[in-house]
Every structure is written in structure tokens, then in C-alpha cells.
Amino acid sequence: MMKLIGNGKVLLFSLLLIICDTVMAQDSTQKFKSAGAIVGYGHQINIETKYNPIFFAADLSWQFGKERKQHFLAFYLEPQFNLVATVRPLDIEFGSNIGLRYYEQLSPGLYLYQMLGSGPHYITADLPRQAKGFIFSDNLAFGVFRQLNKNKPLFLNLQFRVRHISNAGLKLPNSGVNTLNVLVGLSNLH
Numbered sequence: 001m002m003k004l005i006g007n008g009k010v011l012l013f014s015l016l017l018i019i020c021d022t023v024m025a026q027d028s029t030q031k032f033k034s035a036g037a038i039v040g041y042g043h044q045i046n047i048e049t050k051y052n053p054i055f056f057a058a059d060l061s062w063q064f065g066k067e068r069k070q071h072f073l074a075f076y077l078e079p080q081f082n083l084v085a086t087v088r089p090l091d092i093e094f095g096s097n098i099g100l101r102y103y104e105q106l107s108p109g110l111y112l113y114q115m116l117g118s119g120p121h122y123i124t125a126d127l128p129r130q131a132k133g134f135i136f137s138d139n140l141a142f143g144v145f146r147q148l149n150k151n152k153p154l155f156l157n158l159q160f161r162v163r164h165i166s167n168a169g170l171k172l173p174n175s176g177v178n179t180l181n182v183l184v185g186l187s188n189l190h
Contacts, residue, residue, distance in 0.1 A: 070105050074101045092123075114143075137164075
């Protein structure tokens with residue numbers, strides 16, 4: 001079973017990169033755009049609740065404005081399907097985060113960013129602090145894009161994220177779950 005999940009992860013990651021590369025190649029304007037995939041692991045902060053997400057997400061962003069600058073604001077979209085280690089063997093969550101990223105280009109091959117966003121998700125875990133079903137995923141993150149080869153627009157994406165999930169009081173319990181997360185991925189930047 002684990003070998004099948006591992007092979008599925010590689011296939012999903014490769015497929016997302018190919019799709020994102022194709023989308024990015026269709027538009028050659030000077031605006032900054034990124035498309036890629038990101039995976040990661042989260043660990044709960046709440047002591048009484050086990051909730052450790054394993055992230056599988058597409059990572060897309062588009063700059064606001066018409067020209068690329070050294071500092072700029074961008075919109076990001078992050079559809080995801082995540083496995084979650086809880087008291088049961090595995091639960092799942094899926095949804096999409098949207099929000100803003102603020103980029104600072106330190107050199108042609110190095111960008112720092114910070115991001116803030118939220119988005120609707122669905123979780124199958126029934127937790128003491130959080131009811132299963134519809135939730136929101138709120139995220140604050142800091143990251144870096146580092147170019148892997150100066151002749152190609154392929155970048156390593158490293159990110160540290162603080163995350164809170166809860167359902168805005170739609171169903172009890174709704175104390176929420178907080179996680180610290182580390183993610184890594186590959187992105188094509190234009």
C-alpha cells in the first residue's frame with residue numbers, strides 16, 4: 001500500500017509540473033508568474049489533538065501590475081489534496097487556498113516571499129477540537145524560490161507555514177487545529 005501511495009505521489013507531482021509548464025509557456029508577457037507543485041509535512045501544535053497533514057498541492061501565482069519589479073504583490077492559488085495522520089491510520093482533506101504573496105527579488109535567481117491566505121477545505125477526520133466536514137484553512141507563510149540552473153526557469157521552492165483550520169462556527173466542536181508546516185517543491189518562474 002505504501003509503495004502504491006509513493007508511486008502515486010511521484011506521478012501526481014510529475015503531472016502537475018508538466019501541466020504547469022505548459023500553461024506557463026503559453027504567455028510570454030513580462031509579468032511574473034509561477035507554476036509548480038509543492039509537497040510537505042505539518043505537525044500539530046495542539047497537544048491533545050493528533051493532526052499531521054502531508055501536503056500535495058499545485059502552486060500558482062500571478063503578479064499584479066504590468067511590469068516585473070524588484071518588490072511586487074501577487075495573487076496565489078493552491079489547490080490541494082492532503083493525507084492526514086490522526087488517531088486513525090489516515091484521513092484526508094482537500095480544498096484550495098487563495099491569497100496574496102509579497103515577493104522581493106534579491107538576485108535574478110533568488111526570490112523571498114511571504115504569503116497570507118485562506119480557503120475552503122473538507123476534512124474526514126472527526127477530532128475532539130474540530131468537527132469533520134467543511135472547514136477553512138488559514139495560512140501565513142515565508143518562503144524562498146532559488147533557481148536550480150541559470151539557463152532554465154526551474155526554481156526550488158522552500159516554505160515554512162503556520163496554519164489554522166476551523167469552520168467559522170458552522171458546526172461544533174470548533175476550537176480549530178493549528179499546525180507548523182515545512183513544504184518543498186519545484187516551480188517554473190516567468
